Amino acid sequence: MHATANSGSAHPRLTNGVRLQTDPVTGKSVLLHPEGIIELNETAYAILSRCDGRTLDEIVHALAEEYQADPEALAADVNETLADLHQRRLIEYA
Amino acid sequence: MNTPRPYALLAEITYRCPLHCPYCSNPIAGSVCEVPRRPQDGRFSDGELTTDEWQRVIREAAALGVLQIGFSGGEPLARRDLEELIHVAREASLYTNLITSGIGLDDYRVRVLRDAGLDSVQLSFQSDDADLADEIAGARAHKRKLDAAAKFRTAGIPLSLNFVIHKRNIDRLPQMIELVETLGAVRVELANAQFYGWAFLNRAALLPTREQVDRAREIAIAAKARLAGKIDIFYVLPDYYEARPKPCLNGWGQRYLTVNPIGDVLPCPTASSAIPDLRFENVKAHDLDWIWRESESFNRFRGTDWMPEPCRSCPQKEIDFGGCRCQAALLTGNAAQTDPVCEFSPDRTVVDAALREVNSSGGPLREWTYRVNPTMSARLESSRALG
Numbered sequence: 034m035h036a037t038a039n040s041g042s043a044h045p046r047l048t049n050g051v052r053l054q055t056d057p058v059t060g061k062s063v064l065l066h067p068e069g070i071i072e073l074n075e076t077a078y079a080i081l082s083r084c085d086g087r088t089l090d091e092i093v094h095a096l097a098e099e100y101q102a103d104p105e106a107l108a109a110d111v112n113e114t115l116a117d118l119h120q121r122r123l124i125e126y127a
Numbered sequence: 128m129n130t131p132r133p134y135a136l137l138a139e140i141t142y143r144c145p146l147h148c149p150y151c152s153n154p155i156a157g158s159v160c161e162v163p164r165r166p167q168d169g170r171f172s173d174g175e176l177t178t179d180e181w182q183r184v185i186r187e188a189a190a191l192g193v194l195q196i197g198f199s200g201g202e203p204l205a206r207r208d209l210e211e212l213i214h215v216a217r218e219a220s221l222y223t224n225l226i227t228s229g230i231g232l233d234d235y236r237v238r239v240l241r242d243a244g245l246d247s248v249q250l251s252f253q254s255d256d257a258d259l260a261d262e263i264a265g266a267r268a269h270k271r272k273l274d275a276a277a278k279f280r281t282a283g284i285p286l287s288l289n290f291v292i293h294k295r296n297i298d299r300l301p302q303m304i305e306l307v308e309t310l311g312a313v314r315v316e317l318a319n320a321q322f323y324g325w326a327f328l329n330r331a332a333l334l335p336t337r338e339q340v341d342r343a344r345e346i347a348i349a350a351k352a353r354l355a356g357k358i359d360i361f362y363v364l365p366d367y368y369e370a371r372p373k374p375c376l377n378g379w380g381q382r383y384l385t386v387n388p389i390g391d392v393l394p395c396p397t398a399s400s401a402i403p404d405l406r407f408e409n410v411k412a413h414d415l416d417w418i419w420r421e422s423e424s425f426n427r428f429r430g431t432d433w434m435p436e437p438c439r440s441c442p443q444k445e446i447d448f449g450g451c452r453c454q455a456a457l458l459t460g461n462a463a464q465t466d467p468v469c470e471f472s473p474d475r476t477v478v479d480a481a482l483r484e485v486n487s488s489g490g491p492l493r494e495w496t497y498r499v500n501p502t503m504s505a506r507l508e509s510s511r512a513l514g
Binding site: 048049050052054056057058063065066067068069070120122 | 132134135192194195220222224246247249283284285287313314356359
């Protein structure tokens with residue numbers, strides 16, 4: 034049973050076979066996956082680097098604290114980014 | 128002009144293969160024999176690169192900016208040092224992909240590959256139907272492939288399947304997609320044969336009819352919608368039926384490089400056989416950085432300066448890059464022509480003639496010629512220095 038993208042208790046994580054690392058040429062973060070390479074913007078990196086077993090709520094709170102942002106507004110951004118990555122099968126929910 | 132950096136290396140570590148698929152993109156036997164006899168800096172390169180040589184190539188590729196490596200062939204499992212090469216690639220932070228027939232995989236091997244850090248596997252199938260699949264492969268392979276799929280799954284290595292589609296199996300697309308579901312793959316490539324190497328030789332037997340292609344496209348689109356979020360389906364059309372050429376390699380010498388079994392570095396895996404008048408450099412004589420940036424072969428079709436009309440003044444020239452150099456060479460005899468698939472190419476008639484032939488013949492099946500291993504394989508066997 035998979036939790037939905039909007040459930041705050043869901044644990045988003047990189048799909049098996051997807052790797053997050055730094056591109057040594059550009060210094061930017063990239064997702065490496067079977068079909069290719071995706072360069073991440075700072076927002077996507079900030080979110081994905083925290084997909085380490087934490088729940089969605091915990092990720093939003095950590096980001097809100099670090100960037101001193103409103104958690105509710107932030108939650109919308111996080112959801113949107115994760116929904117896009119989920120649709121591309123780059124993340125899954127545990 | 129600033130030289131771009133490459134993102135992916137295709138490592139064709141051997142051309143030996145237990146299968147004999149008539150659409151193989153490897154060079155047909157004759158051209159493979161000639162290549163290794165060419166002198167390299169006064170020496171004669173002889174046979175496949177050694178383990179040490181491949182390890183150096185992999186490190187040089189990573190230093191050049193490559194992020195992904197595909198181990199291919201031939202059948203890469205035929206080299207017993209595959210796991211060592213994967214290990215070195217992972218040490219260099221490369222994403223590792225194995226492109227395999229699955230023949231040669233056993234429980235021990237799959238464990239060693241996983242432990243070496245293999246990131247993903249692309250397993251080829253010829254059909255869902257065992258008899259047809261074995262007939263296409265020219266070997267009893269299908270059952271072993273099913274077994275290999277199960278082994279990769281059990282080991283937890285993400286599995287993609289690949290079906291090369293052609294006249295003889297295209298009508299079984301629904302059953303092939305069912306097999307993908309059964310095997311628990313996360314991704315499937317249903318790629319119509321592209322006409323290079325053995326496939327070019329066997330084109331009359333492989334090119335599907337327009338009716339077949341149209342039906343297959345609809346089936347693929349429907350399956351894509353039905354399985355969205357579960358299995359990624361990539362359907363690749365036979366480009367002869369397109370009006371515009373494919374953006375081959377995303378441009379020559381822009382993102383990809385291939386190293387073949389003897390160490391020749393190619394902008395495209397089929398270039399060595401399709402473009403015989405281009406001289407390719409070898410990793411035994413030069414480092415990868417120099418070959419990528421400076422060599423004539425990588426610079427010949429880089430950018431847009433080489434383009435003839437109608438490409439030169441075409442608004443699409445930065446979108447499809449004039450199509451495929453190998454296809455231009457095979458169909459017109461000149462790699463610097465517009466890809467004849469393009470509707471604006473003066474040579475489009477060559478493609479139309481091939482289509483007319485397959486669509487008007489009423490469909491008696493043509494014989495194909497099975498791929499055979501390079502005739503120097505006996506020498507390769509005795510000279511390879513594997514770890």
